[in-house]
Amino acid sequence: MTQDRERSLEFWFDFASTYSYIAAMRIEELCRTADVALQWTPFLLGPIFGLQGWNDSPFNLNERRGTYMWRDMERLTEKFRLPWIRPTAFPRASTLAARVACSISDEPWCGDFIRTVFTANFGEDRDIGDAAVVVDILRRLGLPGDETVARALEPDQRGRLRANTARAIELGIFGAPNCLVRGELFWGEESLDDAISWTAHP
Amino acid sequence: MTQDRERSLEFWFDFASTYSYIAAMRIEELCRTADVALQWTPFLLGPIFGLQGWNDSPFNLNERRGTYMWRDMERLTEKFRLPWIRPTAFPRASTLAARVACSISDEPWCGDFIRTVFTANFGEDRDIGDAAVVVDILRRLGLPGDETVARALEPDQRGRLRANTARAIELGIFGAPNCLVRGELFWGEESLDDAISWTAHP
Incomplete structure (x- = not known):
């Protein structure tokens, strides 16, 4: 079997995104069950929104859209039994956590880190833009918090998030979350x- | 059993809307299977988009969003085995067909009419804004086309679409399609x- 026949999926997300939270909490288990290799791919929505002429989340800019989303989050977190507290700040700065996620994307605990950051933002109302919060999350996972954050901020690592966003x-x-499967965006x-099914699409 | 305990669902749609097409082709069968009463509820997206500051479909105004939608339509129509021709005009004028749908909303063949109009727009690339096309669709269903259209344009009937859009x-x-179940919007x-499940929600 050649490398490119392996079933795989890239999960593109932003830690500030509410719907990314719902999907991020589920995707690893779904991929494991379907025997699909998962690549966590953090990126920043800000520049993407800027391309569409927005200087804020569309959920803040469009009140009707925002009202629906917050109610939808209550229903979806109930449906999937996920922790939920409507965050007192939205969207939160996600750059630091995303840089850490990029720098540890090949570690087996990457998914644990990502889920814990999302849960801090949307299940515990913590400011994930605060370096102390990110360090604390890493420590709770038994990892060297300060060193891991410092590593993520080194020049060779910072470029990874920028490259993901450019890609x-x-x-x-145009939004998040997304799954990328064999060039198809979901x-x-x-x-x-549907994305997981596409890994086996002829 | 009291009336208000009956499981029911309002399906809110615009004939110009691509995602309404996918949902409209499926909703009656899904409701029948789940023993849920279906109320077809046509409305116009134009005034709703206007409230959000848009003078056109967001799929035309936002090229990234539009590009994704057209590819998504190809995948969804394949998934659900629905006819698909990308329409040469988008969005098409849907007011006339929506007025007819309002005026026949209690007829047992309402669903057949709605599915035939959607299929004309998105499966046959026909101009559903043309009265002759709407008349032809009614005739193909064995109905008096001219009379049915004329009835839909009478003053007591015209108000129904306006009332739906106001509601x-x-x-x-903020978009379409939507299901409304016991005050919850999906x-x-x-x-x-999820909407059908909500009809049995405690």
């Missing part, structure tokens, strides 16, 4: 099953 | 199953 722009990404938390 | 605004609707073609 997101090239891919036509947007939204409700498209996870 | 959509009050409900916080947006998007992928939320049909």
Whole structure:
């Protein structure tokens, strides 16, 4: 079997994104069950929103859209039995946590870190933009918090998030979360099953 | 059993909307299977988009969003085995067909009419804004086309579409399709199953 026949899926997310939270909490288990290799791919929505003429989350800019989303989050977190506290700040600065996620993306505990950051933002109302919070999350996972954050901020690591965001722009990404499967983009938390099915698409 | 304990669902749609097409082709069968009473509820997206500052479909205004939607339509119509021709005009004028749908909403063949109009727009690339096309669709269903269209344009009938659109605004609707179940709004073609589940929600 050649490398490119392996079933795999890239999960593109931003820690500030509510629907990314729902999907991020589920995707690893879904991929494991389907025997699909998962690549966590953090990126920043800010530049993507900027391309669409927005200087804020569309959920803040469009009140009707925002009202629906917050109610939808209550229903979805109930449906999937996920912790939920409507965050007192939205969207939160996600750059630091995303840089850490990029720098540890090949570690077996990457998924644990990502889920813990998302849960801090949307299940515990913690400011994930604060370096002390990110360090604390790493420590709770038994990892050297200060060193891991410092490593993520080194010049050779910082470029990874920038490269992901540039690639997101090239891919036509306009929101989050997304799954990328064999060049096909699947947007939204409700498209996870379709994305996984596509790994076996002829 | 009291009337208000009956499981029911309002399906809110616009004939111009691509994702409404996918959902409209599926919703009656899903409701029948789940023993849920279905109320077809046509409305116009134009005034709703206007409230959000848009003078056109967001799929036309936002190229990234539009590009994704057209590819998604190819995948969804393949998934659900629905006819698909990318329409040469988008969005098409849907007011006339929506007025007819309002005026026949209690007829047992209402669903057949709605599915035939959607298929004309998105499976046959026909101009559903043309009265002759709507008349032809009615005739193909064995109905008196001219009379049915004329009836839909009478003053007591014209108000129904206006009232639906006003209620959509009050409900916080921002796009289409939507299911309304016991006051809960479910947006998007992928939320049909959640909406039907909600009819039995405690």
